[in-house]
Amino acid sequence: MTDRVKIQLKPNGSIRVTGEVDFVDSDGNVLETKANFSLCRCGHSATKPFCDGAHRAAGFTAE
Ligand code: FES
Structure with a gap:
């Protein structure tokens, strides 16, 4: 088991x-997240x- 966080661009x-992180918004607030979550990069979420x-x-x- 590793403590390193994995950030993967999905096809x-x-x-x-994947992994425990402090995900902080533009106001400095830590957003509640699970140990594994996905961020939008398409703009449609x-x-x-x-x-x-x-x-x-x-x-x-993505291309
Ligand atoms: S990448 Fe999934 S909704 Fe945007």
């Missing part, structure tokens, strides 16, 4: 964060900054 999808799966319906491509 044509979200940014997956209704729950930004988190991914809600909307990238699939939007046809988001």
Whole structure:
């Protein structure tokens, strides 16, 4: 087991964060997160900054 946090760009999808992190908003507030969560990089999520799966319906491509 490693303590290193993994941040992975999913193919044509979200940014997956695996591991315990302090995720801080622009006001300095620590957002509540699980040990594993996904961030939106397509701009279509209704729950930004988190991914809600909307990238699939939007046809988001990372290229
Ligand atoms: S990456 Fe999943 S909703 Fe934007």
